Amino acid sequence: MARVVVGLSGGVDSSVAAHLLQEQGHEVIALFMRNWHDDSVILDDDCPWVEDSNDALLVADKLNIPFQVIDLSEEYKERIVDYMFAEYESGRTPNPDVLCNREIKFDTFLKAAMELGADYVATGHYCRKDTIEVDGKPVHRLLAGVDNTKDQSYFLCQLNQEQLSKALFPVGHLQKSDVRKIAMELNLVTAEKKDSQGLCFIGKVSLPTFLQQQLKPKKGKIIEVTDADGMWVQDASKIENDLDKLVAPYVFSPERGKVVGEHQGAHYFTVGQRKGLAVGGTPEPLFVLATDTTENLIYTGQGEHHRALSKKGLFIAEDDIHWVRPDLELKEGESSPFLLRIRYRQQLVEGTLYKENNGLYIIFDEPMKAITPGQFAAWYLKDELVGSGVINY
Numbered sequence: 001m002a003r004v005v006v007g008l009s010g011g012v013d014s015s016v017a018a019h020l021l022q023e024q025g026h027e028v029i030a031l032f033m034r035n036w037h038d039d040s041v042i043l044d045d046d047c048p049w050v051e052d053s054n055d056a057l058l059v060a061d062k063l064n065i066p067f068q069v070i071d072l073s074e075e076y077k078e079r080i081v082d083y084m085f086a087e088y089e090s091g092r093t094p095n096p097d098v099l100c101n102r103e104i105k106f107d108t109f110l111k112a113a114m115e116l117g118a119d120y121v122a123t124g125h126y127c128r129k130d131t132i133e134v135d136g137k138p139v140h141r142l143l144a145g146v147d148n149t150k151d152q153s154y155f156l157c158q159l160n161q162e163q164l165s166k167a168l169f170p171v172g173h174l175q176k177s178d179v180r181k182i183a184m185e186l187n188l189v190t191a192e193k194k195d196s197q198g199l200c201f202i203g204k205v206s207l208p209t210f211l212q213q214q215l216k217p218k219k220g221k222i223i224e225v226t227d228a229d230g231m232w233v234q235d236a237s238k239i240e241n242d243l244d245k246l247v248a249p250y251v252f253s254p255e256r257g258k259v260v261g262e263h264q265g266a267h268y269f270t271v272g273q274r275k276g277l278a279v280g281g282t283p284e285p286l287f288v289l290a291t292d293t294t295e296n297l298i299y300t301g302q303g304e305h306h307r308a309l310s311k312k313g314l315f316i317a318e319d320d321i322h323w324v325r326p327d328l329e330l331k332e333g334e335s336s337p338f339l340l341r342i343r344y345r346q347q348l349v350e351g352t353l354y355k356e357n358n359g360l361y362i363i364f365d366e367p368m369k370a371i372t373p374g375q376f377a378a379w380y381l382k383d384e385l386v387g388s389g390v391i392n393y
Helices: 012-023 050-064 073-089 096-115 161-165 176-184 207-212 243-248
Strands: 005-009 027-034 067-073 120-122 126-136 137-144 220-225 255-262 285-293 297-302 311-316 322-323 335-341 349-356 360-369 376-381 384-389
Touching: 005 012, 005 096, 012 027, 012 050, 012 120, 012 161, 027 050, 027 096, 050 067, 073 096, 096 120, 096 161, 137 161, 220 285, 243 311, 243 360, 255 297, 311 384
Parallel strands: 005 027, 005 120, 027 067, 220 297
Antiparallel strands: 126 137, 137 384, 220 255, 285 297, 311 360, 322 384, 335 349, 335 376, 349 360, 376 384
16 A cells, blocks of 8 residues: 555546545545635636635545645746746747646655655546566656547656656546546535636636736737748758758748738737737638747738648757657657657647757658647657657747
């Protein structure tokens, strides 16, 4: 029997995770993480932390397990929120949920759990872990959840072997419907509670309001760029010699388009965004193709099939490459096919990784839409997530 600390969030998944660990004979302790104190940016009635904390307490009482609240708001602000502001200000789009797992749940929270004498920490993530032996040493594998519609392995793409060695994912082998059924049979208060949305631990927030706390509005021009023949075509031939060309960002300038509106700050927008532009009168909806936070410009194009919205590849700088499985790391000059994902819920697609001295090039078999700097690309072998990295361009 092991002592397991469960991150009890007040949702159905972590509630059932705690129950399943009990069923397996473990000593279970529940910890609720409070990571945010400013309710001014939270949209009404969407996952307020007080309600979540109360629900978590009710679940712990029902399961008859110890319950504590741990305040990690200082660490959360320093490691997640400040990082978010810095990324948006530089024109990149961060993924706070990925960072939250790496920096909070499986670092700060994990350390707090270890101080309670825990052998493991458990969460309600829809993913799985197993352990194999490589060269006589244990190697932990991060596997996709069995429920394809809920698989959350992508959010854990930055975990390392040490973190995985202490992690348990009790619901990863279940369908979401089965999890809810178990919760209903136990008469848990969270059984029919809707899934939380928005920022990790904060809930559903008004992102513009959130960003305006640090990034002040600044009027600028919205420029529409036409989809002229030949302007955005990438030459896919000679792939071995043209990696830089295939991943290079498109070059935009005001002269290549026309002003169609005004925005309140280029740092509030992200590549692929459609809503929030407030520009009408075009035959097809406008999508953000690129942002220029230096000149405070937004470049847009009509329709989701605009050629400048898709690219054949992306680049990850050397310092931003992370291998969940270090034993599978590509060495300089090596290349290998993988299944790839550049955002949560995106279907896995085929492509090839090329390791060079300056970083990692990912070339997709088919052009990829809305490749967004600051987001994470993750690569898989079948259902195992083996590495990830921050998209540079």
